[in-house]
Amino acid sequence: MEVADLHPWPATPREAEEIQDRLRPMLDLDGPGPREPRTVAGLDVSYAGDGGGAGVRLAAAAVVLDTGSLEVVAERVVTGTAAFPYVPGLFAFRELPALVEALRALPVSPDLLVCDGYGLAHPRRFGLACHVGVLTGLPTIGIAKTGFIGSYDPPGRRRGDGSPLRDGGEVVGRVLRTRDGVRPVFVSVGHRVDLDTACHLALALTPRYRLPETTRRADRLSRDALAAR
DNA sequence: GCGACAG
C-alpha cells in the first residue's frame, strides 16, 4: 500500500517535537469512522537485547485480518534498527521507519490500522497512532497496555466497561475493560475515527484475550522474525 | 524540586 514519505527526519528531540506540532493540524478527528471494516491491520515491533537507545536491532510487523473471521489476509515483516532513542512522547520516531516499510510491502490497503500505543492521549496530542494515520491517510486507533498521560477512575469489572481518560480538562481516551476481571487497556483515537467507534472496534478484536487479535498476531510475527535472525 | 514516563 501507499504511505507518505517520512522526511524530514529529526536529528534531535526538539526537531521531533516540531514535526509532531506541524503534522498535528492534519488530523481528522471527525467521526465516526468505519464501524464494520472488512479488514483490520495490526502493527507491532520487537527488539533484540536492550531496547533503550537508537541503533538496536528490531523487527516490525503488519498483519491484516478479516474482521469477521479474524483470519490472516496478508502479513509482512521487516528487520532494521531503531531510528531514534526511546523518549516518552517521541516513541513514534523509534519505530516509524520500520513500520512504514512493512506497511508499504502490504499487497492490500486495510480499512483500519491498530497501533500498539497511544494516539490523541499524548503530551502534544500526536502519538504513534496519529502519526501513522496522517502518513497513511487511513483510519487508525491506538491501544496501549499501560498508562502514559491522563488520570482516570477504575472502570467496572466487566468486559465493555470503561472510564474516561482525562488530561488537561479534556477527554483524550478511554480506559476500557476488554475481558471480565482483567486489567483494562488504554484506547485513544488516531485519525478519522471517534472514541466510541474505537472502543467498539477494540471490543470486536478482543473476543478471547485482553489485547486485540491484530496486536497479538503482529507481536508474534515480529518476535519470530527477530529470533530467525 | 521530585517523580512519572506509550514501547
Place this chain on the structure above:
DNA sequence: ATCTTGTCGC
C-alpha cells in the same frame, strides 16, 4: 521493549 524462576489456576 527486554532480561528471567517459580508459581497459581483453568
